[in-house]
Amino acid sequence: MRKAKRAAMTERAIQLNLQKLDSTARDSGMSVPDYLREVICRGWQAFYVIRDYAKPERTGGNIFLDLAKEDAQ
Numbered sequence: 396m397r398k399a400k401r402a403a404m405t406e407r408a409i410q411l412n413l414q415k416l417d418s419t420a421r422d423s424g425m426s427v428p429d430y431l432r433e434v435i436c437r438g439w440q441a442f443y444v445i446r447d448y449a450k451p452e453r454t455g456g457n458i459f460l461d462l463a464k465e466d467a468q
Contacts, residue, residue: 415442423448432461 420430423445433445 412442419444 416430417427419442420427423430425433425445425448429448430445433448434442
């Protein structure tokens with residue numbers, strides 16, 4: 396998103412995004428990997444609190460492989 400706005404990705408911007416990621420995942424009642432997976436699935440470009448999350452059963456350790464399996468179903 397910062398690239399589209401032509402905003403520089405500074406060290407401070409990275410740290411602020413990581414802090415927001417951590418707090419938003421916590422506020423959503425999710426782990427950071429589960430939160431990131433859901434954000435990717437929803438196609439979001441920013442971090443928002445997720446209130447309607449139902450944790451899917453995962454069989455593998457790779458998020459992208461799990462997503463591909465879900466798409467195939």
